[in-house]
Amino acid sequence: MERINSKHNQQIKAVKKLTTTKGRKQAQQYLLESWHLVQAALEAVPAADVVMIYATDDQYLEHGADLTGRPVTLISTAVAQELGETMTPQGIFLVCKLPNPAQTPDYRGAWLLLDQVQDPGNIGTMVRTADAAGFSGVAFGKGTASPFNGKVLRAMQGSQFHLQMVETDLEELVVQFHDHQRPVYGTELNPQAVNYREVQPQTDFALIMGNEGNGMDPTLLQQTTKNLYIPITGQAESLNVAIAAAVIMFRIKAN
């Protein structure tokens, strides 16, 4: 088994580049960190898509039995620190091929559409919540942080393997949902909009969440079937976007 002890190693430098959008695009690969996510990937991803697993001695001793037949390179703690994006990396990483971007949604079930959502933690949490609520897919519109960003991946907790995930132009996607006779619900912080509690639980629809500060794009707001809002009964000015998404998703998605 190969071992890499130096963070200046060319291979490690190449893997480190996967923490950037440009690096992922060039290599058509992305980087997962922590045993929880590595395990989720090994269960979900075709074996041919697993490029390499990097593990410290400690991590290999702990999980080696589950890595039989998989490509593994041992790394020093210093290399783990170099690759890790958290303060105290566990010391296990997986490099994976990016999924085929040509994938198109099937317009079945419930879909969450993210319009210029900025915060990776919010994005990842929304994907995880959509998974828990039984959604079929999540669409990442332009201006929304990449689903392969490290912080997004950590907050998703592996839910990207359970859902259809597409990166696309939302205006075009919304047209498609209408063509498939699916209602599209926008969201806005505006009491003139429809109270989300008035929407009957249903199985096939799209729900759009907008930017943390500015909300949804005005053009997109015009394209929806209805726009929903959550009445604020206390004195808070607004809800965190991931919280608002959760409240609506669990309310309007029929089981």
Next chain:
Amino acid sequence: MERINSKHNQQIKAVKKLTTTKGRKQAQQYLLESWHLVQAALEAVPAADVVMIYATDDQYLEHGADLTGRPVTLISTAVAQELGETMTPQGIFLVCKLPNPAQTPDYRGAWLLLDQVQDPGNIGTMVRTADAAGFSGVAFGKGTASPFNGKVLRAMQGSQFHLQMVETDLEELVVQFHDHQRPVYGTELNPQAVNYREVQPQTDFALIMGNEGNGMDPTLLQQTTKNLYIPITGQAESLNVAIAAAVIMFRIKAN
């Protein structure tokens, strides 16, 4: 107006100590950061409780008109960096007296009880959500991060000024809620528990959220009226605790 240019200044050192639990306890004061939170405090807190506002020249030029009659000290950017807990501090801070800890809940309306919740971001988000959902108060049990922790304060977005906030022993508090004939709902990740959708919306109750990894304390789980769970219909293993709290709060709190 006084001006402090050095981060080694004794007064600044004393203010910096308010970022620790020990420092806050000794001084009986806490530190707020950013104009949004300073403004919320100036509106909500008795004038006598505002100990000092620290502002850079830029921040004073922008907000000075709103600070008339308030105690202000100008600080350099270096001092702002020293006091700030974010990467790029805005440069405005407020030192405030800690509220009277003798305050006891009134057991009216809806209450959120936090049992050993660890993550300051989750805690602050739950307080903000409770405020938006029209809750009356939040109780911080032992082992839950302090409501005066900087990260909790930032995530609360000023909601601490809209709600009753108590730090107390939850086992004793739950006994009190029962004595006042208020139902107490626990939460657990257990399909044997009651589906949260079966609880009718109501106005007066307590809802307990537990630790991110371990859930609620087993003793506390025995003390509740009912324990609730959120059915997971997808493949996600669990929900983030702040998300779960939001889904239940918005469902069972009557408007």
